[in-house]
Amino acid sequence: MNELKISIDNVNPAVLWGPNNDHFEIIKKQYPKLKLVARGSELKVLGDDHELAVFDEKFKIHIYIWVPDDPHAKAGMPTVFAQLFAH
Secondary structure, three states: OEEEEEEOOOOOHHHHHOHHHHHHHHHHHHOOOOEEEEEOOEEEEEEOHHHHHHHHHHHHHHHHHOOOOOHHHHHOHHHHHHHHOOO
């Protein structure tokens, strides 16, 4: 099992993962073959190389296009997560 570490320093983890970790749970459900562990400003992802590569690409796209201070973006996060992370 391989490991990928992604820094989320530029995003508020409480907002990114959502109330009661709702957004985090959506991501986890989209990638059942991966083990995701969020701690502070880091996300650790464990799994096979192909799944890690797909996840890494989609997650980084999400982080770069997400606007943390936009209330409309926050309201639509569950839909965005489900669409972006579907594979």
